[in-house]
Amino acid sequence: MVLPVLYSFRRCPYAIRARLAIQASRFECKLREVLLRDKPSEMIIESPKATVPVLILPDERVIDESLDIMRHVLGTNDPYGWLDSNWLHASLELIEATETQFKPQLDQYKYASREDNPKPEYHRQIAGEFLYELDARLASSTFLVGEKMLLADAAILPFVRQFAQTDRPWFDDQKWSNLHRWLKAFEGSDLRLRVMNKYPAWKPDNAETIFPSS
Numbered sequence: 001m002v003l004p005v006l007y008s009f010r011r012c013p014y015a016i017r018a019r020l021a022i023q024a025s026r027f028e029c030k031l032r033e034v035l036l037r038d039k040p041s042e043m044i045i046e047s048p049k050a051t052v053p054v055l056i057l058p059d060e061r062v063i064d065e066s067l068d069i070m071r072h073v074l075g076t077n078d079p080y081g082w083l084d085s086n087w088l089h090a091s092l093e094l095i096e097a098t099e100t101q102f103k104p105q106l107d108q109y110k111y112a113s114r115e116d117n118p119k120p121e122y123h124r125q126i127a128g129e130f131l132y133e134l135d136a137r138l139a140s141s142t143f144l145v146g147e148k149m150l151l152a153d154a155a156i157l158p159f160v161r162q163f164a165q166t167d168r169p170w171f172d173d174q175k176w177s178n179l180h181r182w183l184k185a186f187e188g189s190d191l192r193l194r195v196m197n198k199y200p201a202w203k204p205d206n207a208e209t210i211f212p213s214s
Helices: 013-025 041-045 066-076 088-110 120-140 151-166 168-172 177-187 189-197
Strands: 005-008 027-031 052-056 209-211
Touching: 005 041, 013 066, 013 151, 013 209, 041 052, 041 177, 052 066, 066 151, 088 120, 088 151, 120 151, 120 177, 151 168, 151 177, 177 189
Parallel strands: 005 027
Antiparallel strands: 005 052, 027 209
């Protein structure tokens, strides 16, 4: 059987959320770990924008947007109901808000030197205002749009964790008790641990890594 191929990078939040969906759906593929400073030409040929994740299907279709990968693999098998139709619209709206309002501020904060940004604390403050909104949501429900983990949680959690890890003592000191509870549960989950295994950078002559592994 010809398996799909996933080009990924362990720490990239976009790649993490794709792997979360792949793990949850048990969508078996060949995982090829990429070094961002030395991207394989095989990946760039398939997806010229040269960003991870990239999923190549056996019929040669290429999916190179993380949310599209999530929806595709969960469309084949969704045992936890992450695409629950009752909550899908709300999930997609919240994901879009995160990507347009929170993610640009996160980049300016985390990559201040790369972005030539002399005021990372300003962008941290703006991003923090968005996190206050998430905390308020989580005051009335266990997860972002209900009482079970859904697409929104899996798609947004990797970015919130990236923000938290930029200055963890500062983050932990913020009065976001609901957000802290939600993030801590994710960080300690078996699901997260399974998608964060370390793999050597892929080379054409390497043995293929099958993911999920078990």
